[in-house]
Amino acid sequence: MNTVPRRIAQTLVNSLKGGVVPRVGLPYVTVGRKEEIEALLRDVDIIAEGGASFRFISGKYGSGKSFLLQTIRNHVLAKNFVVLDADLSPERRLQGTRGQGLATYKELIANMSTKTRPEGGALSLVLDRWINNVQQETAAEAGLAVTDPAVAPLVEKKIAAIMSSLKEMVHGFDFARLLTLYYEAHVTGNDETKARVLKWFRGEYATRTEARRDLGVNIIITDDDWYDYLKLFASFLKQAGYAGMLILIDELVNIFKIPNAVTRQYNYEKILTMYNDTMQGRASHMGIILCATPQALEDPRRGVYSYEALRSRLAEGRFAGEHKDLLSPVIRLQALTQEEMLVLVEKLADIHAQLYGYERRIGQEDLVAFIEIEYGRVGADEHITPREIIRDFIEVLDILYQNPKIKVRELLGSDAFTFAKNAIEEAPTEGQFAEFEL
Structure with a gap:
């Protein structure tokens, strides 16, 4: 060895x-787990080419779900992906009445990781790298030095084109405006504005009034729309020079444990939205992997399968039986x-x-x-x-x-x-x- x-x-x-x-x-x-890893890495190749993927990993406690997640995480970081990961809990769900969905978004952004920042907290690094890449590419195309004053207006023109592509997406206008503010603050050395923009992207503004006062934007990330911003991040990260974005969410059992049936259904509805977006081409350069125990997934009263629209999409067909189908949305870990x-x-x-x-x-x-x-x-x-x-x-x-x-x-x-x-x-x-x- x-x-x-x-x-x-x-x-x-x-x-x-x-x-x-x-x-x-x-x-x-x-x-x-060689076959499971290979199946998930095929998804990664599809994401890098502009597609999207969605997977459940189902297995008993201690069967290796989290181990498989971390293995994939290490693989994709080496492939120049950005990874966002979070464990669900009573305080972190996909949807909630007291900000639990936003809490999950905050955790995902806090754990944003890249090859050079694998421990998380990579948001500012990602934004600064984006600006540096645009500056260097623009200067090279124009045959000028990065420090040449003639480069600045060309950079602004290229950034405007990138922002224009994002504006077509839901909430894209405000997302693009915040990115532009960050770029301007970077150029002028305004660290206070940069910090405020980072605070906004982290979902830490509690009211629109506060965001409008600090940044001049009349919108904040909320419990209802946080997932839309992840799709925006996926598109932006590709523009910033990364291969794609992978979202890893563990401990889905915490949704299974929610005592209120209506609240559980709202959370499963959010999963359905994510599933449909990735499968129908409404998301790009983005992969999602959720981990659950078999009961949290398949229980007909409280599990994911209690939501009929998901059960009909995820349940095994007649021919699966004891054979593994690693091309299906659900990967079931064998001992x-x-x-x-x-x-x-x-x-x-x-x-x-x-x-x-x-x-x-x-x-x-x-x-x-x-x-x-x-x-x-x-x-x-x-x-x-x-x-x-x-x-x-x-x-x-x-x-x-x-x-x-x-x-x-x-x-x-x-x-x-x-x-x-x-x-x-x-x-x-x-x-x-x-x-x-x-």
Whole structure:
């Protein structure tokens, strides 16, 4: 195995033991999911060519939904995409009566990421890069230096043409006006106006009066229209030199949990709008991926399928059965095989040994024995998940490292290793929600 940088190895071990998905180092531990990744990356190619895509990823808690999301996120950032991601919660929904939809928009914009700013907060970077690109392209076309005074009016003319293309879209006029204000503030060095424009784009103006006073615009981003601005961002980002925009929304189960049926339906109606826009060509250079548990998706009373217009579009046809259809809007994650889990724990054993600087003691036969113990637990066939196995295995590695006199087989067969002998706990119901998901 290739040497893993110590910082990444530490992040991988700590994150996986804690039951969360690491933001870095995923290629070192990616196992299986090759077909799912390839299917999603085909979507990415379509987005880059000017199309749009919409996908659900459905899987049990701990089955790897969030892991797959982060893997795709890393792939597309490397392809010059902008990624917006958010987890839904009781305070963040797609639609709400108390600003929950706008809260989701704010979270997405706050987490805006690019290849050079993968940790989020890339909005100002994106806008500044756009201006610099326009200036350099215009100067090159005119055969002038960027600092030549003759470039400025040519740049303004090119920006006006870009703004004109955006004005044809819903809310495009005001969006274009704010971009123009940002450009003018950039040229004149007016940091105060730049900060106010960024505040507007982040959805932080509470009233139109405040926005009109600060920026001269009579509109703000609201709970009802925030999604329209994401479509505008997608079109603008292409003009700014990016390949496209990918929106990742996890924890859709928080809509399933909404007790009020009417409120749930409004949220599902927003999903239908997104689905129709991407499928019917009303959005471009934009992809959307939503993650849900099978029950949150398919429950006929409270799930996404309780909204008939979505059920009729998303439900499997008669021929799907046990065969995977990775071209359908819903990707259903199958459990990793025992062979794939064996490959994964071997990777983890190597990373752990590199991190703590010891020669790996746990051999192939020991790894096989560990997997057999995990899958031999009562109920494992139905309920065991990669997250649980990974967490157990890293605990084994930690114990062996700290107690070098203990033999691997003694530990795996000992009464102290009680969690591996017990019947596996049933997966949480939709009313018992895990805090993290791998």
